[in-house]
Amino acid sequence: MEKNSRVRISIGTGPGFYLNILFFIFLFLKLAEWGVVKHWSWWVVTAPLWGPILVTMIIIMALMIAIGIGKALRKINGGF
Numbered sequence: 001m002e003k004n005s006r007v008r009i010s011i012g013t014g015p016g017f018y019l020n021i022l023f024f025i026f027l028f029l030k031l032a033e034w035g036v037v038k039h040w041s042w043w044v045v046t047a048p049l050w051g052p053i054l055v056t057m058i059i060i061m062a063l064m065i066a067i068g069i070g071k072a073l074r075k076i077n078g079g080f
Contacts, residue, residue: 015052016052019048019049019051019052020048020049022048023045023046023048023049026040026044026045026046026048027045030042030045
């Protein structure tokens with residue numbers, strides 16, 4: 001190993017990073033009972049963590065339903 005080797009650390013700045021920051025801001029404000037956040041439900045405070053998963057599941061389910069309807073229509077119309 002070289003004498004002057006350096007370790008590079010990179011921090012991702014994708015949407016997940018910003019949603020985690022938003023969650024910690026909401027958490028701090030909720031625990032500090034600051035502003036309107038103190039009246040929010042814990043579901044709302046934790047929404048940045050589970051919200052993207054829920055949206056992804058809804059999109060996948062909608063696509064599956066659309067594909068199923070398309071297959072059923074093709075079967076009814078004689079295989080177009």
